[in-house]
Amino acid sequence: MKNTIEGFGELVFGLPVMEARLSAPTFASIKNTIDAGSKLDPGIADEVAEAMKEWAMEKGATHYTHWFQPLTGSTAEKHDSFIFPDFKGGVVTGFSGDELIQGEPDASSFPSGGLRATFEARGYTGWDPSSPAFIKYDSVGAATLCVPTVFCGYNGEALDKKTPLLRSMNVLSEQTVRLGKLFGIDCGDTMAKATLGAEQEYFLIDLDLVAERPDILRTGRTLFGKGATKHQQLDDHYFGAIKPRVAAFMAELDAVLWQYGVPAKTRHNEVCPAQFEIAPVFETLNIAVDHNMITMEVLPVTAAKHGFACLLHEKPFAAVNGSGKHNNWAISGPDGKNWLKPGDNPHENAKFMTIVVALMKAVDTHADLMRASVASAGNDHRLGANEAPPAVVSIFLGDQLTDIVEQIEAGGASASKDGGAIHLGVDLLPELPRGNTDRNRTSPFAFVGNRFEFRALGSNQSPAGANIVLNTIVAEAFDYICTEVEAAVESGKEFNDALQSVLAAVIKEHKRILFNGDGYTDEWLEEAAKRGLPNLVTTEDALPALQTQKAKDLFSKYGVLSNAELESRFNIYEETYETLIGIEAATAADIAKTMLIPAAVMAINEYASVPAVAGITAEMSSLLEAAVAGVAKLEAAEKPADQIVAMNELRASIDALEAIVPSELWPLPSYDELLEV
Numbered sequence: 001m002k003n004t005i006e007g008f009g010e011l012v013f014g015l016p017v018m019e020a021r022l023s024a025p026t027f028a029s030i031k032n033t034i035d036a037g038s039k040l041d042p043g044i045a046d047e048v049a050e051a052m053k054e055w056a057m058e059k060g061a062t063h064y065t066h067w068f069q070p071l072t073g074s075t076a077e078k079h080d081s082f083i084f085p086d087f088k089g090g091v092v093t094g095f096s097g098d099e100l101i102q103g104e105p106d107a108s109s110f111p112s113g114g115l116r117a118t119f120e121a122r123g124y125t126g127w128d129p130s131s132p133a134f135i136k137y138d139s140v141g142a143a144t145l146c147v148p149t150v151f152c153g154y155n156g157e158a159l160d161k162k163t164p165l166l167r168s169m170n171v172l173s174e175q176t177v178r179l180g181k182l183f184g185i186d187c188g189d190t191m192a193k194a195t196l197g198a199e200q201e202y203f204l205i206d207l208d209l210v211a212e213r214p215d216i217l218r219t220g221r222t223l224f225g226k227g228a229t230k231h232q233q234l235d236d237h238y239f240g241a242i243k244p245r246v247a248a249f250m251a252e253l254d255a256v257l258w259q260y261g262v263p264a265k266t267r268h269n270e271v272c273p274a275q276f277e278i279a280p281v282f283e284t285l286n287i288a289v290d291h292n293m294i295t296m297e298v299l300p301v302t303a304a305k306h307g308f309a310c311l312l313h314e315k316p317f318a319a320v321n322g323s324g325k326h327n328n329w330a331i332s333g334p335d336g337k338n339w340l341k342p343g344d345n346p347h348e349n350a351k352f353m354t355i356v357v358a359l360m361k362a363v364d365t366h367a368d369l370m371r372a373s374v375a376s377a378g379n380d381h382r383l384g385a386n387e388a389p390p391a392v393v394s395i396f397l398g399d400q401l402t403d404i405v406e407q408i409e410a411g412g413a414s415a416s417k418d419g420g421a422i423h424l425g426v427d428l429l430p431e432l433p434r435g436n437t438d439r440n441r442t443s444p445f446a447f448v449g450n451r452f453e454f455r456a457l458g459s460n461q462s463p464a465g466a467n468i469v470l471n472t473i474v475a476e477a478f479d480y481i482c483t484e485v486e487a488a489v490e491s492g493k494e495f496n497d498a499l500q501s502v503l504a505a506v507i508k509e510h511k512r513i514l515f516n517g518d519g520y521t522d523e524w525l526e527e528a529a530k531r532g533l534p535n536l537v538t539t540e541d542a543l544p545a546l547q548t549q550k551a552k553d554l555f556s557k558y559g560v561l562s563n564a565e566l567e568s569r570f571n572i573y574e575e576t577y578e579t580l581i582g583i584e585a586a587t588a589a590d591i592a593k594t595m596l597i598p599a600a601v602m603a604i605n606e607y608a609s610v611p612a613v614a615g616i617t618a619e620m621s622s623l624l625e626a627a628v629a630g631v632a633k634l635e636a637a638e639k640p641a642d643q644i645v646a647m648n649e650l651r652a653s654i655d656a657l658e659a660i661v662p663s664e665l666w667p668l669p670s671y672d673e674l675l676e677v
């Protein structure tokens with residue numbers, strides 16, 4: 001019987017390939033670097049590089065690239081061939097350990113947010129052995145060996161998303177291992193690892209139609225378009241039967257992703273017509289981030305082969321659902337077990353509840369940073385628009401777990417809600433509901449049985465940013481709890497009693513972050529304001545969270561981002577936001593002037609001599625006037641906030657024109673056509 005997938009991981013220079021192709025001591029050394037995070041022995045680099053080159057050339061590769069994740073949010077590569085002249089008129093091939101370990105792309109055009117002046121613009125890429133190298137085929141089939149790297153300035157300052165991600169994982173590991181020791185778990189040098197399963201939503205639109213939509217081509221979303229007549233009202237698309245052309249695409253997508261070792265698992269139709277989702281099986285966080293970046297690269301390339309454009313934008317179409325990325329996060333302890341599973345004895349329960357309470361502290365203290373970590377021009381269309389979680393960050397624990405938290409708060413005291421009080425480390429937790437029964441889809445940060453799901457990420461965002469924040473704030477909360485408990489135990493208190501009183505105090509201080517109700521209601525926004533929870537509606541509201549003393553202290557204390565590195569992120573994200581809105585504004589004005597206003601003028605001319613349609617002509621004329629004025633206002637607007645208002649106003653008159661101008665004169669494919677795949 002066949003119980004494997006042919007070709008899985010075929011394009012990856014992973015452990016099995018390394019074991020087969022490296023000498024035993026070299027393999028043992030690199031495996032130790034990967035597993036225990038120990039320092040890379042530069043002495044093995046030449047052998048590894050040579051083996052990589054041999055393997056890559058067998059797969060048809062002629063070039064290699066250091067593959068990195070600059071602060072643009074996408075991935076970057078610069079190719080070098082393996083060739084060297086032999087000085088006899090021919091060439092030999094080679095790939096040295098030095099070339100594997102370090103690269104120096106001419107990187108002056110990547111955003112540095114002020115970290116580098118142009119005269120010192122050099123950036124270095126450095127091999128990250130914890131992510132396996134892989135082969136990438138371009139659209140014409142040429143193969144390139146991709147070596148995952150970090151990207152730093154000459155002084156070691158991080159210019160990418162991966163460096164702080166790895167740092168944050170190390171910090172979380174340190175504090176998790178420390179917490180484990182309090183519970184008698186000591187696994188020597190073995191690290192704890194955060195795990196991630198990123199659910200990815202996307203749209204598929206007919207490529208030929210997209211070719212006629214300069215707004216989608218230039219900005220990834222529609223800037224105009226009256227709503228489709230039939231969209232998601234009937235809820236008939238969600239989990240519906242997958243149409244053959246889409247099914248063929250999905251089959252190829254899975255096959256390609258499997259070759260990259262991406263464990264693609266689930267595929268289905270989403271809420272909106274033309275909207276879909278792919279979810280992998282969870283993996284160690286940094287690998288899962290790499291794999292999500294690869295997935296985002298593979299999606300559009302594979303879609304094009306099937307005549308589709310794959311839109312990863314958070315809000316390609318107004319008035320129907322946009323796309324997000326659910327970030328399923330847990331901690332695998334040094335013992336290899338998922339520490340977000342409640343466990344089945346009082347001791348494990350106590351560890352589990354400690355982690356839940358630490359998350360309450362982390363998220364409540366840094367709700368503003370969580371919001372900032374998912375801020376983008378595209379995501380602003382979703383958060384708070386009743387299709388995605390609100391911009392207010394809160395935690396859903398479900399009724400039962402909330403009740404347990406309340407009982408711990410009351411523990412030792414005589415009374416609680418139903419008279420119960422749980423003594424940590426002594427009492428067994430009641431059975432928690434498993435599976436899908438107790439899920440609240442409106443919560444931004446929900447406990448779902450064995451993990452937390454952060455649901456506010458945009459479909460187009462690298463998951464790195466949100467997880468850098470999550471890892472670091474949880475590490476800080478673990479640090480706090482460990483410090484308090486260790487001190488109490490030191491001074492003679494019994495461990496369970498010490499833990500009990502520390503957690504009770506943390507719960508008291510941070511329980512305002514818990515909310516199990518409907519996050520889409522106005523009542524919740526009022527209640528959240530009363531509780532003092534931040535409601536940072538737009539990117540411009542959210543990004544200043546990166547500039548607070550609290551944020552600087554957090555990231556510098558744990559060595560995840562220096563003050564300068566943090567400041568550079570703020571600068572880049574703000575500039576990116578302004579630039580994107582500027583491009584949208586210019587594109588909207590351009591399309592209105594050169595395509596849509598002329599269509600309205602033609603329609604008015606055609607109708608002018610027909611008295612029966614005089615009413616329509618008059619309506620078109622007044623909308624046309626509004627559109628012309630709208631363009632003028634948009635072109636005069638300079639600040640993003642003003643540009644957004646002007647775009648919306650212009651869109652209102654243009655969309656009203658689309659509803660009455662003869663469709664054969666209207667140059668843009670309609671929402672009805674676009675959403676029908």
Ligand code: ADP
Binds near residue numbers: 195279283328
């Ligand atoms: P749903 O759409 O119901 O939220 P999915 O099955 O689409 O669920 O996605 C759930 C994701 O959570 C998957 O990627 C899954 O692998 C991931 N997941 C499960 N357990 C863990 C864990 N311990 N750590 C991280 N992610 C996990």
Ligand code: MG
Binds near residue numbers: 199
């Ligand atoms: Mg989910």
